[in-house]
Amino acid sequence: MIKHHWGWSGTPFDRRIQAMDALTAARAQMEVSLGFHMIFAALGIALPGFMCVAEALYLRTGCPHYLALAKRWSKATSLLFAIGAVSGTALSFELGLLWPRFMEFSGGIIGSAFALEGYAFFVEAIFIGLYLYGWDRISPRAHWFSGLAVVLSGTASGVLVMAANAWMQAPRGFDLVDGRPMNIDPWGPFKSPEWIPMSIHMTLAAYAAVAFAVAGVYALGMLKGRRDPEHTSALHVAMVIGAITALLQVPSGDIAARVSAAHQPAKLAAMEAHYETRREAPLVLGGIPDDASETVRYGVEIPYGLSLLVGHDPQTEVPGLDRVPRDQRPPTAIVHLAFDLMVGSGMALLAVSAIYWLVRWRGRRTQSAAPAEPVGRAAPRWLLVALVAASPLGFLAIEAGWVVSEVGRQPWVIYGVMRTREAVTPAPGVALTFFLFVILYAALGATLVFFLRRMARRTALAASPGAAPPRAGANETNEMKEAPHGA
Amino acid sequence: MVREVALAGVALAAVVAYGVLGGADFGGGVWDILARGPRKQDERNAIAHTMGPVWEANHVWLIFVIVILFTAFPRAYAELSIGLFLPFHLVLIGISLRGGAFVFRAHGGYVDAPGQARAWGVVFGGASVITPVLLGMSLGAVSSGLRVVGPLPLAMGALALAICAYLAAVYLTLETDENQGDLRAAFRRKALYAGTVVVALSGIVLPLTYFEAPHLWAGLTSATGAPVVGAGVLAAWTSGGALVLRKFRLARLAAAAQVAFLVAGWGLAQYPYLIYPSLTLFDAAAPPATLDFVLYTLPFGLLLVLPSLIWLFRVFSRARPFSP
Numbered sequence: 001m002i003k004h005h006w007g008w009s010g011t012p013f014d015r016r017i018q019a020m021d022a023l024t025a026a027r028a029q030m031e032v033s034l035g036f037h038m039i040f041a042a043l044g045i046a047l048p049g050f051m052c053v054a055e056a057l058y059l060r061t062g063c064p065h066y067l068a069l070a071k072r073w074s075k076a077t078s079l080l081f082a083i084g085a086v087s088g089t090a091l092s093f094e095l096g097l098l099w100p101r102f103m104e105f106s107g108g109i110i111g112s113a114f115a116l117e118g119y120a121f122f123v124e125a126i127f128i129g130l131y132l133y134g135w136d137r138i139s140p141r142a143h144w145f146s147g148l149a150v151v152l153s154g155t156a157s158g159v160l161v162m163a164a165n166a167w168m169q170a171p172r173g174f175d176l177v178d179g180r181p182m183n184i185d186p187w188g189p190f191k192s193p194e195w196i197p198m199s200i201h202m203t204l205a206a207y208a209a210v211a212f213a214v215a216g217v218y219a220l221g222m223l224k225g226r227r228d229p230e231h232t233s234a235l236h237v238a239m240v241i242g243a244i245t246a247l248l249q250v251p252s253g254d255i256a257a258r259v260s261a262a263h264q265p266a267k268l269a270a271m272e273a274h275y276e277t278r279r280e281a282p283l284v285l286g287g288i289p290d291d292a293s294e295t296v297r298y299g300v301e302i303p304y305g306l307s308l309l310v311g312h313d314p315q316t317e318v319p320g321l322d323r324v325p326r327d328q329r330p331p332t333a334i335v336h337l338a339f340d341l342m343v344g345s346g347m348a349l350l351a352v353s354a355i356y357w358l359v360r361w362r363g364r365r366t367q368s369a370a371p372a373e374p375v376g377r378a379a380p381r382w383l384l385v386a387l388v389a390a391s392p393l394g395f396l397a398i399e400a401g402w403v404v405s406e407v408g409r410q411p412w413v414i415y416g417v418m419r420t421r422e423a424v425t426p427a428p429g430v431a432l433t434f435f436l437f438v439i440l441y442a443a444l445g446a447t448l449v450f451f452l453r454r455m456a457r458r459t460a461l462a463a464s465p466g467a468a469p470p471r472a473g474a475n476e477t478n479e480m481k482e483a484p485h486g487a
Numbered sequence: 488m489v490r491e492v493a494l495a496g497v498a499l500a501a502v503v504a505y506g507v508l509g510g511a512d513f514g515g516g517v518w519d520i521l522a523r524g525p526r527k528q529d530e531r532n533a534i535a536h537t538m539g540p541v542w543e544a545n546h547v548w549l550i551f552v553i554v555i556l557f558t559a560f561p562r563a564y565a566e567l568s569i570g571l572f573l574p575f576h577l578v579l580i581g582i583s584l585r586g587g588a589f590v591f592r593a594h595g596g597y598v599d600a601p602g603q604a605r606a607w608g609v610v611f612g613g614a615s616v617i618t619p620v621l622l623g624m625s626l627g628a629v630s631s632g633l634r635v636v637g638p639l640p641l642a643m644g645a646l647a648l649a650i651c652a653y654l655a656a657v658y659l660t661l662e663t664d665e666n667q668g669d670l671r672a673a674f675r676r677k678a679l680y681a682g683t684v685v686v687a688l689s690g691i692v693l694p695l696t697y698f699e700a701p702h703l704w705a706g707l708t709s710a711t712g713a714p715v716v717g718a719g720v721l722a723a724w725t726s727g728g729a730l731v732l733r734k735f736r737l738a739r740l741a742a743a744a745q746v747a748f749l750v751a752g753w754g755l756a757q758y759p760y761l762i763y764p765s766l767t768l769f770d771a772a773a774p775p776a777t778l779d780f781v782l783y784t785l786p787f788g789l790l791l792v793l794p795s796l797i798w799l800f801r802v803f804s805r806a807r808p809f810s811p
Contacts, residue, residue, distance in 0.1 A: 075594060082590040085543055086583040092553050093579055096568035103557050104565035108773030111558025112780045118554045119788035122547045126795045129540035130802060137802050149795075184773070186780035427572035440580055444587050451591060 020431040023424045026098040029434040034406070035399055036441045037091055040084030042398055045154045045203065046210035047077045048128070052147040053237055059140060065229040069237075071135070072230075072455075073214075074147075078132045079451060083444060085125065090437075098430070102413050102423035105181060109173055110164040112186035117160035124153040158206070159199040166195035169405070170263040171414050193263055197256040198405075204245045204252055205401065209394025211242030212349055216391020217456060219384040235379075235387075242394075243353035249346055254309070260408075261310050264415055266324040267408035270335040272306050273299065277320040281306040286340055289332040294321070296336075330410045338403035345397035352390045359383055488769070490778040494559040495761075495768045497785065498552055499754040505548035506750050507654065507743045510647075512542045514655025516585060516615020517648070518677060519608055529670055531608065534655075535593055537662040540803045542589065544796060546582075559781055563761040563771035570633035570762070574621050581618030584610055616648065623647025626753065630700045630763050639692070639699035646688040650746055653681035657726065657742040660735045675730060678738070682727050689723075689749075696756075702763060706756025715755060719748030 020028075051073040058066035092114075096103045127149040134143055166189065167173075173188015174181035189195065215238035218231045261268040269275070273284045275294040283306045287299020304314040311318075321329055359380065413420040424430075515534040522530045557564035568575065588611035592604055626647070627640030634640065656678035663671045696703040706712045726741035759767040772778065 079590050079594055082543065082586050085546065086586040089546070089550055089582055090579045092550055093568075093575055096553075096557060096564045097572055097575055100565035100568045103568070104561050107557040107561025107564060108559075108777040111554065111561070111773065111777060112784075114554045115558050115781050115784060116788070118547070118551050119784075119791055121550065122544070122788075122792045123795055125543040125547045126792070126799045129544055129799055133540035134802060184776050186777045425569055425572065427569050429573060433573075433576045436576065436580065440583055444583065447587070447591060451594070455594075 020434070022426075022430045023421050025430040025434045026424045027420065029430065029437055030094060030098055031406075032434070032438055032441060033087065033091055033094055034402065036445065037084065037087040038398055038402055039395055040080055040087055041158060042206035042209050042395070043077075043080045044084040044124075045158050045206040047073060047080060048131075048147060048150040048154055049207065050210065050214060050237065050241070051077060051131075052144065052151055053241075054234075055144050055147060057233075057237075059144060063229070063233075065233060068230050069234055074132055076452065076455060077128070079448065079455075081128055083448060087441070087444075088121075097427075097433075098425055099413065099420075099423040100425050102418060105418060105423075106167070106414060108184055109171075109181060109186065109188045110167050113160050113163035113167070113189040117157050117164075120153045120157040120160055124150055124157055127153065155203060158203060162199040162202060163189035163192065163195045165405070166192040166198050168414050169194045169198075169260075169267075169409060171417055176417060194256075194259055197252070197259045201249070201252045201256045201401075202398075204249050205394070205398050207241055208245040208249060208346075208349065209398050211238045211245060212352075212387075212394045213391050214238040215242055216388045219379075219387035219391075221456070222379065223381065223384045223388065239353060239356050242349070243357060246346065246349045246353055250350070253343070253346065258310060261318075264409070265319045266321065266329060267335070267404075268310070269319060269321045269324065270330045270332045270408055271339040271404055272318075273332055273336040274306060274318060274320045275322060275332075277317065277323055279307060279315050279317045280304050281310075281316075281318040281320075283309065284336075286337075289336050291329070291332050328411060330408050335404055335408045338400040338407070342397045342400040342404060345393040345400065349390055349393050349397075352386055355386065356383060490775060490782060491559075491768050491772045493782060494555065494772075494778055495754075495758075497781075498555045498559070499751060501548050501552045501555060502754070503747045503750045505545070505552060506650070506746050508541075508545040509548055510619065510651040510746065511654040511658050512538050512545055513585075513615045513619045513648075514651035514653065514681075515659075516589075516612045517652045518655055518659070518674075520612025520616065521677075526670060526673055529667075530673060533659060533663055533670060533674075535589075537659060538589070539593060541799060542586075544799060546586070549582075555781065559773055559778055560761060560768060560771040561773055563766055563768070566633075566762055566766055566771075567629070571625050571628060571635065574625055574628070574635050578618055578621045578625070581614045581621065585614035585618060588614065615651075619647045619651045620644040629761070630696075630703050630753075630757060632764060633762060637699065639695050642688065642692045642695055646685070646692050649681055649684040649688050650749070653678060653685050654742055654746060656681050657730065657735075657738050660730075661739055671735075675733070675735075678730055678742075679727070682723075682730065682742075686723065686727075700763065702760070703753070703756045706758065707752060709756075712752055712756050715748055715752040719745055719752055722748055 051070050054066050054070035054073060057063070058070060127146045130138065130146040131143065131150055134146060138146070170192045171188070172191040172193075173185035175183045185191070215235055218235040218238065221231050222235065257268065257271070260271070273287065273289040273296045274281060275289075275296075280303070282301040282303050284296050284299040284301055287296040289296045289299075306318050307314050307316040310316055321332065409415055411419050411421070413423045515538050519531050519534050522528075553564075556567075588607045592607035592611060621644065623646060624635055624640040624644035627637070627643035628635045631637055631639050656674050659674040660671050660678060663674065693704075693707070696707065707716050722741045722745035726738045726745055729735070729738035729741055757763065759769060761768045761771050
């Protein structure tokens with residue numbers, strides 16, 4: 001219906017669009033939108049925390065480089081928050097646009113979580129305006145508390161959205177009567193057993209990902225010779241937050257996986273590429289799971305590993321995919337490899353932060369003359385290189401984790417209740433909107449990277465020796481005023 | 488029964504808030520792309536300066552409408568999503584480009600690259616023109632069987648655009664410094680132009696409902712609808728007159744009231760339909776427990792949001808005016 005308006009019917013591009021069925025296209029559009037938004041959601045949750053810490057350090061110590069950091073990070077926040085807000089808006093529409101039957105079924109149940117999230121997001125949007133533009137308009141105390149309000153409401157917003165997602169994984173709060181939800185309890189999403197573990201796991205993941213990304217940016221600056229207080233203290237703050245959150249992810253991930261095992265055995269089995277139900281189940285690392293023959297090629301097996309992880313006992317029986325009817329299994333290879341990627345990235349980050357703190361601790365012992373000196377000035381090059389190399393791993397882990405969570409739920413949109421294909425829109429043109437969104441997000445993403453790089457270059461200029469001291473005062477918020485007049 | 492009506496009222500109030508606040512931000516984009524003459528950079532700076540701190544908060548009203556819709560009226564949300572699949576997608580693209588272009592331009596620091604700033608300005612302005620038209624068309628489609636391309640939706644799309652431009656110009660007369668007489672005069676002139684277009688388009692839309700959406704016409708001329716329409720007309724004349732007399736605060740108040748009455752009048756005339764003629768709000772409503780949840784949490788949510796919102800507007804009001 002739509003294609004005739006565009007004059008490309010018959011072209012290879014048109015044929016490709018026609019070949020894509022609505023379900024595939026809708027899933028692809030959702031994946032692109034979620035995958036894009038997830039980065040900004042994590043940044044929106046964690047980056048305000050960083051700017052608040054930096055501003056608090058400034059208010060306590062009066063050191064100007066902390067103020068410079070707070071301003072730098074708040075500027076990045078303003079760019080990233082705006083993109084996160086629009087991509088989040090797109091998702092709230094897309095839930096209905098792509099999955100109208102899902103929203104019709106569940107709107108009355110999970111709407112409660114979204115309604116509360118709406119208020120949290122409202123508060124966040126209000127205080128982010130006050131924080132970003134209010135440096136010289138409200139008192140320093142009020143300004144810092146505005147930042148704190150952004151941190152709290154941003155975290156609350158994420159945790160509340162997580163309730164809706166947890167409900168899709170382990171639905172509660174209704175009775176299914178003739179395919180329709182009856183006796184609805186609006187607290188259902190908050191009664192989903194997966195809510196708390198998922199919320200903790202994701203909030204920590206946001207902080208860890210942003211921490212190591214920030215650490216990588218400043219480590220790169222230091223590799224280029226900029227070992228000034230702004231760089232060393234930024235690296236230090238990032239590595240404190242990164243190490244704590246990466247460490248806490250170990251127990252939080254263990255809990256999340258075991259809750260999954262209890263409520264979504266098919267997902268856990270796919271995560272571990274575990275086909276055969278058995279005791280003394282081994283843990284399979286990597287490899288290529290093959291659903292047809294129900295075997296894993298080239299994987300590394302750790303004896304008893306899976307039974308130990310799931311039940312903390314080698315005799316624990318772990319249900320395999322053989323317990324799940326074939327038409328209700330998620331695609332094992334994707335889920336398993338994404339899971340290994342997530343865990344592997346997390347472990348790598350843990351290792352990098354352990355090495356960082358070891359080096360710092362040894363450095364402090366040998367340089368006891370200056371105990372307050374951060375590792376920065378003395379940090380060896382190889383450590384900085386490792387930090388730069390590790391900087392994308394946190395976001396990689398987040399994306400992989402969402403693949404585990406959402407692809408592992410398939411073929412259900414509401415686990416055990418509604419299949420994804422039952423939920424998809426009957427409207428024509430999903431393949432077209434999918435391509436439009438790919439183009440839109442590619443353009444937004446590329447532009448954003450361009451801007452952030454430029455922002456980083458300016459940091460470099462401001463911080464390079466011989467340049468004017470960073471104009472930490474009014475210039476950031478007044479940039480519009482400096483725009484050329486009558487151009 | 489009462490719950491459904493109360494929540495439909497909440498949704499309508501949120502549409503009004505989005506129109507009065509978010510609409511002005513779209514209008515800002517319209518005037519950005521239309522800026523001409525020697526003062527154009529000053530005008531653009533004033534628009535960016537005014538929008539900067541508040542546009543994201545204003546935008547949340549739209550999300551609030553969507554959330555109320557899918558929580559309290561999930562069937563309506565599903566039907567709208569199917570029926571308005573393409574226009575809603577275009578709205579999303581418009582919203583994304585508008586927001587993205589605005590921050591890219593505001594934070595790019597374009598002292599050294601005015602050409603790039605202009606390019607982002609065009610994206611920002613273009614998206615600000617297209618999006619309200621599509622939103623107005625969607626409102627029109629809701630009143631005429633989800634038919635997007637028709638006389639009434641097209642007229643309502645044009646009216647929405649004109650209203651956004653009008654609101655923005657009226658608000659901007661107050662966002663300039665006292666000693667910037669010519670900038671304020673420029674926005675006053677723009678407001679008078681846009682106001683004339685609003686009146687003209689209203690004069691087209693109203694009779695159009697008689698032919699295209701008789702239920703709207705009946706509602707607008709009924710005992711409940713007519714007073715609201717009357718109040719809207721009164722507010723329109725007041726805001727226009729106040730502009731002529733340079734009573735800018737009164738003009739702002741009356742312009743906001745005018746839009747509020749206009750949207751509220753549409754909503755009342757639409758009653759009891761969410762989508763005319765296929766779906767009433769009673770057919771579309773979620774179970775009572777859900778409606779109660781939304782209604783009982785509403786006061787707490789507003790207790791958090793409204794004082795913060797008022798503080799935001801106070802901090803960035805003319806107390807510390809913009810001077811280029």
